Amino acid sequence: MLNVKDVVKSFNSGDRTIKPVNGVSFSLEQGTFAAILGKSGSGKSTLLSLLGALDKATSGDVFVDEVNISTLPDRKLTAYRRDDIGFVFQSYNLIPNLSAKENVMLPMEFAGVSHAERSKRAGALLNQVELGEEMHGRLANRLSGGMQQRVAIARALANNPKLILADEPTGNLDDETGELIIALLRQLAHEKKTTILVVTHDHALAAQTDRKFRLAHGKLTED
Amino acid sequence: MGVVSRSVGNAFRNKVRSGAVVVILAVAIGLALAMLVANQAVGAKVDSLKASVGNTLMVNPAGSRGGLGGGNPLTTADATKAAAVAHVTGVNEALTVRLANAAADSASAGSASGNGGADRGSRGGRFGTSGTTSLVSAVDPGVLGQRNNSNGSSPDGGSGSTTTRPAFSIPIQATGVSTSATAAGTAIKLTGGSQLTDFAANSTQALVGSTLATKNSLKVGSTFTVQSRTMKVTGIFDAGDAFDNNGIYLPLAATQTLVDQAGQLSSLNVVVDSIENVSSTQAALTSALGASNVDVTAGSNNLQAAITSLGSVQNISLIAFIASLVTAGLIVLLIMIMVVRERRREIGVLKAIGASNRTIGLQFVIEAMVLVVLGSVVGAAVAAFSSNPIVSALVAGNTTSTNAAVGRFGGRGGLGGGGGFSGGFTRTRGAFAGASQLIGTISTSVGWQTLVLGAVGILAIAAIGALIPALLTAKVRPIEVLRGE
Structure with a gap:
C-alpha cells in the first residue's frame, strides 16, 4: 500500500548540508499499524511530512497504491491529502473557534460532501472515537487534551483515508488517555484496514504496533 | 458550516480587534463616501449654475x-x-x-x-x-x-x-x-x-x-x-x-x-x-x-468665479475620495496580512487536511469582505451625517476670496429708497449676484450614480484587502503545521 524508495531530504544550514532523511526505504501493507521510533530531532516528523505530501523530498519516490506522489502537481497533492491521507498531530491542531463536530466536518466540506451527509458522518465518527454526544457541539478549545485528540482522529478518518499518519499522537496526553488513543488507532487498523503509521519516541506505544522502525542519522531500520 | 459562515465567524474571532478595525474602516469609508457625495453634489451644482445663469446676459x-x-x-x-x-x-x-x-x-x-x-x-x-x-x-x-x-x-x-x-x-x-x-x-x-x-x-x-x-x-x-x-x-x-x-x-x-x-x-x-x-x-x-x-x-463673470471655486471643491473632494479609499484599502490590507501571519499554522492545518489554496484564499477574502461591509454600513451612517457639513466647509473655504469682492459688487447700495433717481431700478440678483450668492446652498443627496460609484470604490477596497491575503495563503506551505511539533 505504501512503498517508500530511497527517499532523501536535505537542506543547507550555513556551510553544512543536513540530511534528516537519507535514503529511507520501506513498505507497508494495507491495515498495518506501524511505528517509527527515534529521538527528538532524528527526522521522524520530516519523514512523516514527506509521506503526507506536506513537503517535497529532495530525491526518491513515495508510492501510495502505485501512485508516485513525489511527482504529483500541487493540485493533485491537495486531492491526495484530502482523500487518501489522514493526519493526527501531537498538538491536535484543531480549529479553535469551531466545534468538535465542525472540525470533523471540515475535510468532508473540502471533498464536496453535502452538509447533511457531513453532519451525519461527523456525528458517527465522534461516536466511534467515544466522544460523548454532549461534546459534539463544544468548541474545540474547550475540550480536554484527550478529547481534542479523539476529535483529531475522527477528523483524520473523515474521508475514509487509506493511510493515517500520526505524529506523536500521545505526546501531550497522560498515560491512561494515551492508552485509549493507541487502542483506538490499533482498532482502526485492524477492523477498518486503515494503514496507520505513527512516529513516536514512546516505546510503550511502539510495543503495541505491528511493525517498528527506528530512524537515526537519517537512516531507517526495522526492529 | 460552510466557508461563508466560517469566514464570518473568523471575522469576529477577536471581537475587540474586529470592532476597532470596523470603526477605523467606517471612518475611512465614511469620509470616502462623504467626499463622493460632495463631489456629486458640487458637480450637480455646477451644471445647475451653467444651466440657470451661465448663458444669460x-x-x-x-x-x-x-x-x-x-x-x-x-x-x-x-x-x-x-x-x-x-x-x-x-x-x-x-x-x-x-x-x-x-x-x-x-x-x-x-x-x-x-x-x-x-x-x-x-x-x-x-x-x-x-x-x-x-x-x-x-x-x-x-x-x-x-x-x-x-x-x-x-x-x-x-x-x-x-x-x-x-x-x-x-x-x-x-x-x-x-x-x-x-x-x-x-x-x-x-x-x-x-x-x-x-x-x-x-x-x-x-x-x-x-x-x-x-x-x-x-x-x-x-x-x-x-x-x-x-x-x-x-x-x-x-x-x-x-x-x-x-x-x-x-x-x-x-x-x-x-x-x-x-x-x-x-x-x-x-x-x-x-x-x-x-x-x-x-x-x-x-x-x-x-x-x-x-x-x-x-452673469457668467461671477459664474466663472463660482465654477472655479466649485471646481476646486470638486478636485479636493475627488482626491480625498481616492485617498480615503486607498487608506481604507491599506487598513484592510495590513489587517489581513497580520491575520494571515497569525494564522499560518491554521492555514497549514487546513492544507494538510485537504483544503485547496482557492478554498483558503476564499475564506480570507470573505473575512475581509465582512469587515469591509460592516465598515461600509457604519461608514454610510458617518457619511449621511457628515456630507453636508463637509460640503459646506469645503465650499466656504474655497469661496472666501471671492466673497470679499462680492461684498462690493453684489451689495444693495441705494436700494433702501433711491431718492432722486427716477424711472425705477432693476435688481438683477440672478445674473449679477456674486460667486457665493450664485453657489448658495448645496444640498447633498445620494443618487444611483453615487451608489454605483461608492459600491465600485468599496469593491476596490475589498479587492485590495482580499487579494493580498489570498496570495499570502497560497504561499503558506502545509509543512508549516509540523513546525514546532
Whole structure:
C-alpha cells in the first residue's frame, strides 16, 4: 500500500548540508499499524511530512497504491491529502473557534460532501472515537487534551483515508488517555484496514504496533 | 458550516480587534463616501449654475445699476433688436418701478404745500417713485433707509429759512414682466395661488410678495390699487428675502400703462444658446444697442468665479475620495496580512487536511469582505451625517476670496429708497449676484450614480484587502503545521 524508495531530504544550514532523511526505504501493507521510533530531532516528523505530501523530498519516490506522489502537481497533492491521507498531530491542531463536530466536518466540506451527509458522518465518527454526544457541539478549545485528540482522529478518518499518519499522537496526553488513543488507532487498523503509521519516541506505544522502525542519522531500520 | 459562515465567524474571532478595525474602516469609508457625495453634489451644482445663469446676459440702460446711476430707459425696440442678435434664444423684458403708498403720498404732498413749495421735485415720501399704491410697505426704512434717501435739511428758496423733509418710507417695487419669470429670467416661486396669465395692458392680475401680503392682510383673491386701477392678487410669491418679498409682479404692458411709461423697459434678460457664445453675444448686443445706450453684463463673470471655486471643491473632494479609499484599502490590507501571519499554522492545518489554496484564499477574502461591509454600513451612517457639513466647509473655504469682492459688487447700495433717481431700478440678483450668492446652498443627496460609484470604490477596497491575503495563503506551505511539533 505504501512503498517508500530511497527517499532523501536535505537542506543547507550555513556551510553544512543536513540530511534528516537519507535514503529511507520501506513498505507497508494495507491495515498495518506501524511505528517509527527515534529521538527528538532524528527526522521522524520530516519523514512523516514527506509521506503526507506536506513537503517535497529532495530525491526518491513515495508510492501510495502505485501512485508516485513525489511527482504529483500541487493540485493533485491537495486531492491526495484530502482523500487518501489522514493526519493526527501531537498538538491536535484543531480549529479553535469551531466545534468538535465542525472540525470533523471540515475535510468532508473540502471533498464536496453535502452538509447533511457531513453532519451525519461527523456525528458517527465522534461516536466511534467515544466522544460523548454532549461534546459534539463544544468548541474545540474547550475540550480536554484527550478529547481534542479523539476529535483529531475522527477528523483524520473523515474521508475514509487509506493511510493515517500520526505524529506523536500521545505526546501531550497522560498515560491512561494515551492508552485509549493507541487502542483506538490499533482498532482502526485492524477492523477498518486503515494503514496507520505513527512516529513516536514512546516505546510503550511502539510495543503495541505491528511493525517498528527506528530512524537515526537519517537512516531507517526495522526492529 | 460552510466557508461563508466560517469566514464570518473568523471575522469576529477577536471581537475587540474586529470592532476597532470596523470603526477605523467606517471612518475611512465614511469620509470616502462623504467626499463622493460632495463631489456629486458640487458637480450637480455646477451644471445647475451653467444651466440657470451661465448663458444669460443682462442689459441695463447705460450708467444704471441696481437702482443707482442714470441713463435713458430701454425700449421695446431695443428688445426687438436684442432678439435679432445671433445666438440669442430669448429675451425677457422687465420694467421695474417704485410705488409710493397713496395715503402717505397724499399727506406729505399737503405738508410740502404748507411749506410753500419747499419740496423741489421730490414730494414728501415719494422719493423717485413712479406712481402710488394702496399697499403699505412691509419694510421699515430704519436708519439706513433714512440715511440713504434723505438730504437732511435743505434751504428754503423762498424765505431763507430751513425746512425739514418729511420722513422717508420704503417704496414698493413693482416689476412688470412679460412672462411668469423674474427680471433675471428665473421662475417666480409661488407659495399660493397661480402665476400671471393675462399680460394685456388692461390686466388686473398681480403677484404679491409674502411679507407685503402679510403686512397688508392680502390673500389670493384680495384686491389693492395701483394708481387708480384695482388689482387682484392671483398669487403670493416668496423670493427668499425681505427686500424682494416687499414687491409685486404685474403684467408688463399694464405696468407701462399704469405709470405712463409706454414702450419703456428697465432691463432685458437675454438668453444665449450656449455658455460658450456668451462673450461674443455680449459684444454683439453692445454693438447692436449702442455702447453709449446700454450696459450689457454677463452673469457668467461671477459664474466663472463660482465654477472655479466649485471646481476646486470638486478636485479636493475627488482626491480625498481616492485617498480615503486607498487608506481604507491599506487598513484592510495590513489587517489581513497580520491575520494571515497569525494564522499560518491554521492555514497549514487546513492544507494538510485537504483544503485547496482557492478554498483558503476564499475564506480570507470573505473575512475581509465582512469587515469591509460592516465598515461600509457604519461608514454610510458617518457619511449621511457628515456630507453636508463637509460640503459646506469645503465650499466656504474655497469661496472666501471671492466673497470679499462680492461684498462690493453684489451689495444693495441705494436700494433702501433711491431718492432722486427716477424711472425705477432693476435688481438683477440672478445674473449679477456674486460667486457665493450664485453657489448658495448645496444640498447633498445620494443618487444611483453615487451608489454605483461608492459600491465600485468599496469593491476596490475589498479587492485590495482580499487579494493580498489570498496570495499570502497560497504561499503558506502545509509543512508549516509540523513546525514546532
